[in-house]
Amino acid sequence: MVKVNIGQFNRLTITKMVDFGLYLDGGDEIRQGWGEILLPARYVPENAEVGQAIDVFVYFDSEDQIIATTEKPKACVGQFAYLKVVDVNAAGAFLDWGLPKDLLVPYAEQTRKMRQGEHYLxxxxxxxxxxxxxASSKINRFLNTHLPEYLVGELLQGIVMAETDIGYKVIINHRHSGMLYYNEVFTPLRIGQTVTVNIKKIRDDGKIDLLMPQADKNDLSELENAILQDLKLNNGVLCLGDKTPPDVIYQRFSVSKKNFKRALSRLYKQRMITVEPQRICLTERQK
Known part of the structure; x- marks a missing residue:
């Protein structure tokens, strides 16, 4: 039995080819299926043929007819996204989510009145x-409050949800929220920004502490080369050193101060640089 998930990508079989596109098997309508689903001609893949299964996103068009597309929206049902308001009318706000029909946020689903041209999570x-x-901007209503089953150290994708007095709230895996404390962040973040995070700790009450991922030892050779290249582009001198704030280092090389210092140590031991409190320099043989 064919099951079609609205607002998701589905793998459906081509049943009929027509001049204006093709039809896909959406399941028997008698068994609560959707019948044949149209994929308009502009989205039909090359060499498509009857009997072939293809991946399509299924949604409702501007006339509320079920339709398929091979375009990828900015979010699927069950996901959070940071989207721009392109229109506002009596029904609510309409967001650009990458498909021809804009995504509606009814007034009842807005935490505050949305304005055209602005972005919202x-x-x-x-x-x-x-x-x-x-869509809804009432984010907390859709977050999972059950005890998460993540592993400490697990690498996850997240979206910055809000900034607080102690750090940033981050939505992880489109399910839970975690806290990324200021002392774990090396550069300012913005609402809606996509970030990669590690699970630092899961508290007894289910709250999640997060970390920004650190470069491991295998990444240091690349970092060392980046430092040397930067030195050569700046006449052999960089105004970075042991006393440089972590955020300045992160903005320049996207690494923690700890890994930056490890890279400097290895370069120093190879006699490629000299290290001073406020700057590093290429040795004469490297110039």
Missing amino acids: VYVYQDDESERIT
């Missing part, structure tokens, strides 16, 4: 009554 879901794909 939203959750994409399918409305139970209308079955339409809709």
Whole structure:
């Protein structure tokens, strides 16, 4: 039995080729399927043929007819995304989510009135009554409050949700929120920014502490080369050293101060640089 997930990518079989596109098997309507689903001609892959299974995103078009596309939206149902308002009318705000039909955020789903041209963090879901794909900026309602099963050290993708007095709240895996403390961040972050984080700790109450990932030993040779290249481009001198603040180092090389100092130590031991409190210099033989 074919099951179609609205607002998701589905692998569906081509049943019919027509001049204006092709039809896909959306399941028997008698068994609560969607019948044949149109994929318009402009989205049809080359060499498509009847019986072939292809991956398509399924949603409702501007006339509320079910339709398929091979385009990739900026978010699927069940995901959070930072999207721009392109229009506001009596129904609510409409967001650009990468498809021809804009995504509606009804006024009842807005934490504050949305304005055209601004970006907002939203959750994409399918409305139970209308079955339409809709968005909401009432983020906390959609976060999972059950005890997470992540492993300490696990690497995850996240979206910055909010800034607080102690750090940044980050949505991880489109399910939970975690805290990235200021002392674990080497450069300012912005709301809606996508970040890679590590699980530092899961507290007994289910709250999650996060870390920015650190470069490991295998990355240091690349970092050393970057430092040497930067030195050569700046006449053999960089105004970075042991006393340089961590955020300045991160903005320049995207690494922690700890790994920066490790790289300097290895370069120093190879007699490629000299290290002073406020600067590093190429040795004469490296110039």
